[in-house]
Each structure stands twice: as structure tokens, then as C-alpha cells.
């Protein structure tokens with residue numbers, strides 16, 4: 001039975017500063033580095049031999065993966081960095097402080113932007129220098145696929161192709177897969193894997209730097225799932 005591990009990156013500098021981050025390429029904080037290292041130790045203790053790794057094109061997830069692979073002494077593993085595993089694009093909110101935005105627009109509005117399933121935040125204008133079309137890392141991505149804002153629903157739609165075309169085939173071939181990604185790209189994957197409803201998924205809060213270990217059957221249905229550090233996480237959805 002293949003094993004899948006999903007890790008949200010360790011705490012970033014902007015998680016610490018309470019800023020909307022999205023596609024901004026913020027690095028890990030000291031705490032985040034320590035969380036990534038601890039994740040690697042916990043994964044080493046499972047004794048699972050990982051075969052392949054996936055991450056986003058954002059350094060907080062990439063660095064988390066590198067630190068984990070270093071702890072596992074598997075830095076040689078094939079690593080695929082894919083834009084489709086990026087955090088949800090937070091539109092014009094990116095860079096703003098979450099508390100200050102709530103003071104300006106109200107808690108209810110900010111809650112809708114953060115945790116509704118299908119309401120995207122205000123978009124970036126296409127000529128805004130922060131729009132991904134100006135960033136060389138997305139040069140190979142068709143312009144019409146690059147978001148100016150995203151809801152969780154839109155995030156799910158753009159994450160699914162990398163799951164079905166790249167990640168699921170590895171698992172079907174019996175390989176153990178490690179994914180280092182983000183709160184909302186992992187919510188999207190968890191929604192699909194565990195069959196969680198549109199309104200329930202927004203309540204799933206995945207902590208930073210705490211691996212979720214999932215054992216799958218041959219049809220890639222989860223048989224067992226849990227956080228490796230159960231003391232630092234809420235419940236996962238019930239299986240079956």
C-alpha cells in the first residue's frame with residue numbers, strides 16, 4: 001500500500017507577521033525551520049522509504065522539503081516543483097496585515113475572503129507588478145491560467161491536474177510520495193482525498209510543519225490518516 005505524506009511548510013515570516021501571503025515568495029522563520037527539521041525527524045522515525053517528492057514554486061515549501069529530505073538523508077530524491085501546488089492566490093490582499101484589513105473592512109468580510117469556499121478576494125489588476133504574468137518563474141505557464149485572485153474552489157480546480165497527471169500515477173505505481181505545499185493547496189487535496197463537503201473543508205486548519213501521513217488502498221482511497229505530531233493539530237476528517 002503506498003504512503004502519501006502532505007506537509008504544510010513551516011511557519012513563514014509573514015505567518016508570524018499575520019500578513020496575507022498567497023503567491024508572495026516569503027521565506028521560513030526560525031520557528032519554521034525548526035518545524036521543518038522536526039517534521040523530518042518524525043518522518044525518519046516512521047521508517048517509510050520515500051521515492052519521490054512534489055512541492056510548489058514558492059521557497060517556504062521548497063525549503064521545508066529540502067530540510068525534510070536532509071533529515072531523511074534523501075536529498076537525491078526526484079523533486080518536482082509545480083506552480084499548481086502554490087498557495088491560494090490572495091489577489092489584492094497579498095501583503096496586507098490581516099488584523100488591519102479586518103479593522104478596515106470588518107471581521108465578517110475578512111472571514112468571507114479567508115474561509116468561504118467560493119468567494120475570491122478582490123483581484124490584482126493585470127498590470128500590477130505583483131501579477132504572476134510579470135514573474136519569470138511562470139513564463140512557461142499559459143497566460144490565461146495565471147490567477148489574479150482565487151477562492152478555495154478555484155484553487156482546487158487548478159491543483160487537481162497535478163494530482164491526477166503527476167502525483168496519483170506515482171502512488172498507483174506503488175511509490176511513496178512526499179508533498180510539501182501550503183494551507184490551501186493541501187486543503188484542496190484533502191477535500192478530494194477524504195471526500196469533504198464544500199462547507200466542511202473550510203474548517204480544516206492544517207498546522208505549519210506537521211506531516212499528515214496517509215495510507216492509501218490501490219484505488220487511492222485513504223485507509224488511515226493522521227498527523228505525526230498529534231499534540232499540535234486538530235482532528236482530521238473521519239475516514240470511510
Ligand SMILES: O=C(O)[C@@H](CO)OP(=O)(O)O
Nearest residue numbers: 019020021022087114183
Ligand atoms: O496568507 C495566506 O496565504 C494563507 C496561509 O497562511 O492565509 P489563510 O490562513 O488566510 O488561508
